[in-house]
Amino acid sequence: MSQVALITGGGGGIGGAVAQRMAQAGIALVIADQDGAAAERVKREINAKGGKADAMTVNATVAREVKALVADIAKRYGRIDILANVAGGSAYTKRIEEFTWAQWKEVVDANLKATFLMCREVAPIMRKQQSGRIMNTASNYGVTGSALRTPYAASKAGIITFTKSLALELAPDNVLANTVAPGPTDTPRVMAHESPEARRQRWWPNIPLGRTALPEDLAEMYYFLTTPESAAITGQVFHVNGGVVMP
Amino acid sequence: MKLENKVAVITGAAQGIGRATALMMAREGAQIVVADLQGEKAQAVANELKEIGAAALSVAVDVASEASVRQMAEATFERFGRIDILANIAGTYFPKKSVVDLTEEDWDRTMDINLGSNFLCCREFVPAMRKQKSGRIIGVASGIGHYGMRQFSHYAASKAAIIGFVKSLARELGPDGITVNAICPGSANTSMPRQHRSEEEVLERLRSTPLPHILEPEDIAGSIVFLASDAAKFVTGQSYDINCGNYMFG
Numbered sequence: 001m002s003q004v005a006l007i008t009g010g011g012g013g014i015g016g017a018v019a020q021r022m023a024q025a026g027i028a029l030v031i032a033d034q035d036g037a038a039a040e041r042v043k044r045e046i047n048a049k050g051g052k053a054d055a056m057t058v059n060a061t062v063a064r065e066v067k068a069l070v071a072d073i074a075k076r077y078g079r080i081d082i083l084a085n086v087a088g089g090s091a092y093t094k095r096i097e098e099f100t101w102a103q104w105k106e107v108v109d110a111n112l113k114a115t116f117l118m119c120r121e122v123a124p125i126m127r128k129q130q131s132g133r134i135m136n137t138a139s140n141y142g143v144t145g146s147a148l149r150t151p152y153a154a155s156k157a158g159i160i161t162f163t164k165s166l167a168l169e170l171a172p173d174n175v176l177a178n179t180v181a182p183g184p185t186d187t188p189r190v191m192a193h194e195s196p197e198a199r200r201q202r203w204w205p206n207i208p209l210g211r212t213a214l215p216e217d218l219a220e221m222y223y224f225l226t227t228p229e230s231a232a233i234t235g236q237v238f239h240v241n242g243g244v245v246m247p
Numbered sequence: 248m249k250l251e252n253k254v255a256v257i258t259g260a261a262q263g264i265g266r267a268t269a270l271m272m273a274r275e276g277a278q279i280v281v282a283d284l285q286g287e288k289a290q291a292v293a294n295e296l297k298e299i300g301a302a303a304l305s306v307a308v309d310v311a312s313e314a315s316v317r318q319m320a321e322a323t324f325e326r327f328g329r330i331d332i333l334a335n336i337a338g339t340y341f342p343k344k345s346v347v348d349l350t351e352e353d354w355d356r357t358m359d360i361n362l363g364s365n366f367l368c369c370r371e372f373v374p375a376m377r378k379q380k381s382g383r384i385i386g387v388a389s390g391i392g393h394y395g396m397r398q399f400s401h402y403a404a405s406k407a408a409i410i411g412f413v414k415s416l417a418r419e420l421g422p423d424g425i426t427v428n429a430i431c432p433g434s435a436n437t438s439m440p441r442q443h444r445s446e447e448e449v450l451e452r453l454r455s456t457p458l459p460h461i462l463e464p465e466d467i468a469g470s471i472v473f474l475a476s477d478a479a480k481f482v483t484g485q486s487y488d489i490n491c492g493n494y495m496f497g
Contacts, residue, residue, distance in 0.1 A: 164495040171457035171492045179497075208421025209483055217481035224478060229469025232462050236488050237497035243421050246414045246484035247497060 002052065004077045005226070006030045006070075008060050008118060009087030011038025013187035014137070017215035018084050018222045023051035025223060027082065030073050032058045034087065060087050060114035070121035082226050083122045084135045085115045089189065090152035104151045111155035112162065119166055123175065132175040133226050136163045138237065140183045140245040156181075160237055167235030176234040180221050183241025185213040208243030248276035249476040254327040256280040256319070258310050258368060259337030261288035263437035264387065267464035268334055268471050273301035275472060277332065280323050281305045284337070302327075310337045310364030311356075320371035330372050332383045332475045335365045343398045343443050354401050361405035365412055373420065382425040383475045386413045387467075390433045390488055393496045406431075410486045417484035426483040428474050433490025435462045456491035 005022050009015035011033030019031050023046040031046075033039035036057030043055035054076070058069045073080060088111040092103055115136050126132025141149060142156030160179050167177040184190075184203050191199070203212050221240050224230055239245060255272050259265035261283035269279050273296045281296065283289040286307030293305035304326045309315040323330055339360045342353055365386050376382025391399060392406030410429050417427040433456070434440055440449050453461045460466075470489055473479055488496065 160497075167492055167495070168457055172459060174459060176458070208418045209424070209426070209481060210422055213481050220478035221482070224473050227469075229466075229473060231469075232458065232460055232466035232491050233470070233487075233489050234458055234492040235495035238482075238487065239485050239497075240482055242481050243417050243483040246417065 002026050002028045003081040003226070004028045004030070004073070004079055005082035005084065006032060006073060006080055006122065007084045007086060008032045008058070008114070009085075011035045011042055013086075013189055014182060014185060014215045014218045015084070015086035016042050017219035018086055019046060019053065021216070021219035021223045022082070022226065023049070023053060027226070028077065029053040030056060030077075032056045032060070032069060032087075034059050060085075060118060061109040063117055066117040066121055070118075070125070074125055079129060080122050080125050081129070081131065082133045082135075083118060083126075084222050085118050086137050087114055088137060088155075090149060092151075093148040095148060096150050099151065107151035108155045108158075111152065112158045115159050115162065119177075123166070123170060126175040127170065127173045130174050132170075134163075134166065134170075134175065134177040135222050135225050136177070136179050138179045138181040140181055140239060140241050142181060143237075143247045144245055164235045171234055176225075176231075178225050178233060178235065179237045180218060180225070181237050181239045181241070182218050183207075183213060183239065183244045185215060185218060187215055203244075206244055207241070211242060213240060213242060248274075249472065249478070250332070251276035253277045253331040253475070254280070254323070254329050255332035255334065255475065256282060256323055256330055256368070256372065257334045257336060258282045258308065258364065261285045261292055263439060264432065264435065264464045264467045265334075265336040266292050267468040268336060269296060269303075270299075271465065271468045271472050272332070272475065273299055273303065275476070278302040278327055279304070280319070280327070282308045282310075282319050282337070284309055310335075310368065311359035313367055316364070316367040316371055324375070329379065330375050331381065332385070333368060333372050334385045334387075334471055334475070335368050336387045337364055338387065340399070340402055340439050341442065345398055346400045349401055357401040357405050358408075361402070362408045362412065365409055369416060373425070376425050377420070377423045380424045382420075384413075384416065384420075384425065384427040385471050385474050386427070386429045387471075388413075388429045388431045388486060390431050390490050390494055392431060393488070394494055413486065414484045421483055426474070426480065428479075428482060428484065429486035430467060430470055430474070431486050431488045431490075432467045433462055433488070433493045435464055435467060437464055456493045458491040460491050462489070462491050
């Protein structure tokens with residue numbers, strides 16, 4: 001029986017690439033996204049190539065939606081081997097005094113709370129299986145900080161330490177939890193706000209490998225963390241950023 | 248296969264993590280230079296690789312000697328004509344001594360073998376990688392480089408220095424498409440810790456990690472192979488801890 005992976009934010013960008021990479025390896029996928037139509041598109045692409053994917057709509061910041069999603073998957077598949085929490089992000093760049101309380105909560109919830117809610121539902125299933133791989137998504141900003149992105153950077157730093165704590169908690173049950181930290185990555189969401197030329201000028205001179213990341217570059221790291229070769233790795237942070245940050 | 252037709256030079260390849268890396272890379276299609284101070288053991292590993300169908304060359308090398316490292320590079324280019332992957336795994340652990348008892352010779356020897364070898368090997372092989380605009384360099388540091396260890400201050404300093412070296416070289420070589428990273432293993436099930444601990448102590452330490460998993464050389468080799476493969480082409484300047492959850496610094 002193939003492994004079963006749940007990928008949040010799987011409807012595009014890094015999450016979409018993670019789904020494609022895992023499908024290539026024969027993993028059965030549940031692509032969960034707030035944008036149900038986007039999840040459906042990725043599902044169709046994967047299935048057209050002979051993969052096995054389901055699409056589900058979820059707002060990962062809402063506890064009851066997450067609970068229902070995970071219960072549904074458990075019922076359909078009987079197991080969850082891999083959880084990749086990729087959903088997240090931030091729509092805001094502004095000074096601290098301009099953030100409303102609601103905006104602050106929106107960003108922290110989309111990143112940190114969603115990660116917590118997903119892990120809370122999936123961890124007992126993996127514990128029972130005595131195996132599982134969890135990959136959460138931080139950012140290089142979770143280590144370096146970022147001006148005008150205080151809630152985003154704080155939530156990403158929170159994800160790193162949350163994941164370490166979870167790794168310690170779940171290790172006795174052979175459930176591994178690691179963080180992937182992307183640097184500047186050319187996702188459709190980012191590219192909608194910046195021209196390729198502006199992006200090139202802003203980033204490329206500062207990146208040792210001379211370019212920004214593609215979602216596929218990140219997907220390889222998520223996939224590696226599901227393989228037997230990474231069976232001794234837990235609680236760690238994996239930066240994939242062309243060398244722009246070397247903590 | 249992940250490393251088809253790649254040429255990999257692996258120092259310290261006669262045993263432990265080096266040997267496991269050589270075997271795993273060979274299975275992934277690489278041609279291997281098995282380099283080690285222990286020439287006979289290196290030859291034995293090269294024979295193992297040939298048995299699984301890989302091209303292999305064994306070289307007896309003192310990685311702390313300029314002349315010896317140069318000869319290793321010459322032998323590599325003579326046999327294979329190129330280098331794609333350099334895994335600097337050779338290292339030393341001893342002596343176990345308090346800082347105040349360490350002699351200058353103890354200090355120099357550890358620095359030369361652990362850190363100097365990274366410099367000497369990179370200096371020999373980087374020009375060829377630069378010319379071909381590609382290459383993968385992997386240094387083996389240690390969790391002790393992050394964490395420190397009583398009576399091993401020389402070892403800890405040399406391993407922490409590898410991390411700084413790797414970051415600097417990653418910045419220097421990025422524009423040429425060469426990645427440089429470090430792996431920081433925790434205490435693994437190899438002969439090295441058995442040189443100063445009883446079998447019981449070694450096993451106790453191996454079992455005391457959060458994950459119920461004994462850290463084997465293959466666990467370290469798996470990440471070295473990942474960093475050497477196309478899958479990690481956008482990873483550079485990083486140092487990855489592999490330690491069954493024993494510590495989490497990143």
